[in-house]
Amino acid sequence: MSLPTHFKLNTGTKIPAVGLGTWRSEPGQVRQAVSFALKNGYTHIDAALIYGNEHEVGQGIKDSGVPREKIFITSKLWNTHQPNAAEGLQKTLDALGTDYLDLYLIHWPVRLVPNEFNQLLPVNPDGTRCVDRSWDQSETWRQMEELYKGGKVKAIGVANWSISYLEELKKTWTVVPAVNQVELHPFLPQHALKDWCDKHGIQLEAYSPLGSEGAPLMSDSEIQEIAKKNGVSAATVLISYHVNRGVIVLPKSIKESRIVSNSEVIPLSIEDMKVLNGLAAQGKAKRINTPLWGWDLGFDDWYSQ
Numbered sequence: 001m002s003l004p005t006h007f008k009l010n011t012g013t014k015i016p017a018v019g020l021g022t023w024r025s026e027p028g029q030v031r032q033a034v035s036f037a038l039k040n041g042y043t044h045i046d047a048a049l050i051y052g053n054e055h056e057v058g059q060g061i062k063d064s065g066v067p068r069e070k071i072f073i074t075s076k077l078w079n080t081h082q083p084n085a086a087e088g089l090q091k092t093l094d095a096l097g098t099d100y101l102d103l104y105l106i107h108w109p110v111r112l113v114p115n116e117f118n119q120l121l122p123v124n125p126d127g128t129r130c131v132d133r134s135w136d137q138s139e140t141w142r143q144m145e146e147l148y149k150g151g152k153v154k155a156i157g158v159a160n161w162s163i164s165y166l167e168e169l170k171k172t173w174t175v176v177p178a179v180n181q182v183e184l185h186p187f188l189p190q191h192a193l194k195d196w197c198d199k200h201g202i203q204l205e206a207y208s209p210l211g212s213e214g215a216p217l218m219s220d221s222e223i224q225e226i227a228k229k230n231g232v233s234a235a236t237v238l239i240s241y242h243v244n245r246g247v248i249v250l251p252k253s254i255k256e257s258r259i260v261s262n263s264e265v266i267p268l269s270i271e272d273m274k275v276l277n278g279l280a281a282q283g284k285a286k287r288i289n290t291p292l293w294g295w296d297l298g299f300d301d302w303y304s305q
């Protein structure tokens with residue numbers, strides 16, 4: 001069985017099945033990592049304004065010498081820019097040094113209100129985040145649709161949206177999101193969200209496939225057993241799991257040997273996939289990314305489904 005190297009978005013465009021993540025890739029390291037990845041077979045880069053390194057990601061893209069049109073670049077509208085998506089997009093385009101994105105996502109279904117102390121991650125005096133609960137996400141999506149129609153973004157989507165948020169958005173969308181980028185791995189497989197997105201033609205993307213910083217999921221004994229059986233690393237099993245499931249995967253590394261090995265995906269047997277798909281239900285359910293604004297975003301649903 002051969003695995004797809006690309007998936008097709010509901011816009012008709014093809015998107016590479018594996019992309020390089022760039023969160024927590026320090027500005028001094030990400031330029032080289034991006035350039036190396038593009039020279040070694042990657043054609044898909046996942047960026048975001050909040051990562052604080054888009055300028056260096058852009059330099060890495062230029063250093064690689066790979067023509068812009070051969071690269072699929074994703075970035076994300078940050079929470080404080082929700083009332084003015086065009087401004088958020090322009091900041092990203094300027095930093096990356098490009099005049100269009102292949103995919104632009106709403107980073108979280110949350111508006112944060114900037115204050116005089118912090119423009120990107122504002123906090124209230126009591127330490128909570130400055131969240132505007134009254135903000136209507138359909139207004140943010142309406143602006144995303146405008147950007148899409150304007151041509152500076154070739155596809156639009158969302159990130160960190162649970163089914164309840166998508167159901168709400170569905171009432172007003174005129175463009176169906178092309179992508180939903182969420183935390184996904186065998187410990188948070190989100191089967192119900194996958195079914196919902198499949199039904200609506202929304203492509204899922206898996207972030208934190210290795211469990212994020214330090215790749216903690218690689219030390220799980222059942223993952224290691226499957227890796228040993230297939231003669232590959234635990235990272236390869238965790239990354240391949242998604243492509244075998246029809247999901248795009250975004251492993252992050254700044255190390256050259258890992259960048260190369262993380263792009264190698266293998267077919268997994270029905271038996272292995274059954275084990276991986278069932279780990280969460282057997283008591284290993286775990287969500288790694290839990291931002292301060294996260295707990296009323298339907299994450300509880302995500303566990304139970």
Ligand SMILES: NC(=O)c1ccc[n+]([C@@H]2O[C@H](COP(=O)([O-])OP(=O)(O)OC[C@H]3O[C@@H](n4cnc5c(N)ncnc54)[C@H](OP(=O)(O)O)[C@@H]3O)[C@@H](O)[C@H]2O)c1
Nearest residue numbers: 021022023207208209210211212214215235251252253254
């Ligand atoms: N939309 C969102 O809200 C959101 C949230 C989180 C992440 N993301 C996206 O998804 C990407 C991936 O998620 P992530 O960065 O959280 O974590 P991840 O890819 O699951 O794991 C990254 C960690 O694993 C290490 N690593 C990578 N390959 C390895 C290998 N083969 N063997 C051992 N260790 C390895 C990396 O260290 P080295 O770099 O030192 O190799 C790093 O510490 C992000 O970079 C970002 O682009 C999006």
